[in-house]
Amino acid sequence: xxxxxxxxxxxxxxxxxxxxxxxxxxxxxxxxxxxxxxxxxxxxxxxxxxxxxxxxxxxxxxxxxxxxxxxxxxxxxxxxxxxxxxxxxxxxxxxxxxxxxxxxxxxxxxxxxxxxxxxxxxxxxxxxxxxxxxxxxxxxxxxxxxxxxxxxxxxxxxxxxxxxxxxxxxxxxxxxxxxxxxxxxxxxxxxxxxxxxxxxxxxxxxxxxxxxxxxxxxxxxxxxxxxxxxxxxxxxxxxxxxxxxxxxxxxxxxxxxxxxxxxxxxxxxxxxxxxxxxxxxxxxxxxxxxxxxxxxxxxxxxxxxxxxxxxxxxxxxxxxxxxxxxxxxxxxxxxxxxxxxxxxxxxxxxxxxxxxxxxxxxxxxxxxxxxxxxxxxxxxxxxxxxxxxxxxxxxxxxxxxxxxxxxxxxxxxxxxxxxxxxxxxxxxxxxxxxxxxxxxxxxxxxxxxxxxxxxxxxxxxxxxxxxxxxxxxxxxxxxxxxxxxxxxxxxxxxxxxxxxxxxxxxxxxxxxxx
Numbered sequence: 001x002x003x004x005x006x007x008x009x010x011x012x013x014x015x016x017x018x019x020x021x022x023x024x025x026x027x028x029x030x031x032x033x034x035x036x037x038x039x040x041x042x043x044x045x046x047x048x049x050x051x052x053x054x055x056x057x058x059x060x061x062x063x064x065x066x067x068x069x070x071x072x073x074x075x076x077x078x079x080x081x082x083x084x085x086x087x088x089x090x091x092x093x094x095x096x097x098x099x100x101x102x103x104x105x106x107x108x109x110x111x112x113x114x115x116x117x118x119x120x121x122x123x124x125x126x127x128x129x130x131x132x133x134x135x136x137x138x139x140x141x142x143x144x145x146x147x148x149x150x151x152x153x154x155x156x157x158x159x160x161x162x163x164x165x166x167x168x169x170x171x172x173x174x175x176x177x178x179x180x181x182x183x184x185x186x187x188x189x190x191x192x193x194x195x196x197x198x199x200x201x202x203x204x205x206x207x208x209x210x211x212x213x214x215x216x217x218x219x220x221x222x223x224x225x226x227x228x229x230x231x232x233x234x235x236x237x238x239x240x241x242x243x244x245x246x247x248x249x250x251x252x253x254x255x256x257x258x259x260x261x262x263x264x265x266x267x268x269x270x271x272x273x274x275x276x277x278x279x280x281x282x283x284x285x286x287x288x289x290x291x292x293x294x295x296x297x298x299x300x301x302x303x304x305x306x307x308x309x310x311x312x313x314x315x316x317x318x319x320x321x322x323x324x325x326x327x328x329x330x331x332x333x334x335x336x337x338x339x340x341x342x343x344x345x346x347x348x349x350x351x352x353x354x355x356x357x358x359x360x361x362x363x364x365x366x367x368x369x370x371x372x373x374x375x376x377x378x379x380x381x382x383x384x385x386x387x388x389x390x391x392x393x394x395x396x397x398x399x400x401x402x403x404x405x406x407x408x409x410x411x412x413x414x415x416x417x418x419x420x421x422x423x424x425x426x427x428x429x430x431x432x433x434x435x436x437x438x439x440x441x442x443x444x445x446x447x448x449x450x451x452x453x454x455x456x457x458x459x460x461x462x463x464x465x466x467x468x469x470x471x472x473x474x475x476x477x478x479x480x481x482x483x484x485x486x487x488x489x490x491x492x493x494x495x496x497x498x499x500x501x502x503x504x505x506x507x508x509x510x511x512x513x514x
Contacts, residue, residue, distance in 0.1 A: 143173025
């Protein structure tokens with residue numbers, strides 16, 4: 001035998017004896033040992049030892065020490081979130097939970113208008129959603145016709161047998177319809193901000209074809225102009241223009257507390273705002289206006305934009321004793337403040353009245369409106385509307401029902417879920433809530449997943465002005481939506497830059513959190 005190297009252990013070539021023994025231990029014996037250590041560990045057994053881990057959890061490392069403290073259980077779910085494994089239950093992943101809510105409400109007959117676009121709604125109820133499954137061809141067709149003819153369907157407060165109600169199922173189909181341009185079946189055209197990763201690898205045949213891009217933009221310009229004309233003629237209540245960098249919400253006169261057409265753009269950059277100024281578009285920065293009003297009332301500090309902010313020194317007679325900052329310093333400070341709010345909700349821009357028409361022409365001719373490189377290269381912005389317009393394609397939100405179980409105290413209870421996916425616009429959220437109010441006997445809850453760049457559209461732009469109700473109400477019948485939905489959309493915005501995250505109805509009264 002050769003000499004032995006100091007510190008050398010022959011057993012180092014093989015796994016330690018203790019590790020080999022642990023490998024032989026069965027899952028049952030491990031579970032028993034953990035149960036003996038702590039009663040709380042029994043409740044964690046499925047999450048830590050099951051061959052099929054709970055969704056969102058990580059598989060246990062077999063080489064870690066069995067004597068280590070067991071992994072803590074997954075984060076608790078909200079009381080309204082179903083628990084259990086059912087077909088299609090991947091939405092139960094805790095990582096998909098909406099942001100925490102911080103503003104709650106008292107019971108009300110109506111919930112506040114929410115101008116954000118939702119990407120997903122998750123309705124839960126103790127009543128079955130089977131009535132929303134497998135609509136007949138006749139019911140589906142009738143729902144489309146009711147939408148196109150703007151039929152007003154008034155459902156009873158409660159429907160004893162929802163699955164047997166053809167009227168209910170047709171109204172449900174009617175509430176799912178929306179209009180879209182352009183329509184490219186192989187691409188998901190909403191949301192557009194941050195969608196490059198989802199579009200990567202998709203076939204983009206026109207990215208290098210200038211002639212085809214010009215045709216697409218020409219058709220898009222006609223559709224955009226058509227929508228604006230409908231808005232001005234009071235035949236369309238609102239619509240969205242979704243680009244790869246920002247979103248624009250156009251609203252007709254009489255909505256959100258304004259007696260003129262308005263447009264909100266978010267998020268914006270200093271470059272975009274300067275380009276709008278150069279085209280003669282007058283606009284406001286609502287958040288900056290709020291800051292100025294707060295400062296004027298003694299509520300806080302505010303940065304002045306020009307030299308007029310030093311006039312108070314003259315009134316005190318000390319203008320010669322205090323050195324006034326250089327004009328260039330003031331200008332640089334102003335530019336820094338403007339750049340600092342770029343891409344943030346505070347950069348939202350408001351355009352009113354005839355300036356919205358100038359904005360229309362500006363957007364049509366804006367070279368940077370369409371991406372020149374990347375997966376979205378050459379794709380015109382997405383137009384979303386509650387009513388039809390030239391070049392639009394009728395689309396429907398996707399609906400599916402899921403049955404699951406939730407644990408209440410020491411027993412499990414069946415819970416029924418209806419999932420709605422797609423660009424859920426404000427009118428759809430309200431229409432669906434009216435349908436569910438009748439079908440679920442005035443009791444349901446909904447988790448709302450918001451396209452966050454659009455949440456800031458809930459900022460109050462009314463500026464305290466009063467609208468003449470008589471001149472507005474006579475035009476409501478032309479907008480193509482249910483009168484109750486239009487009344488809700490005409491409410492003044494109260495959510496600020498937040499949006500409804502959770503909506504609940506109990507005994508026909510709404511409560512919500514944002």
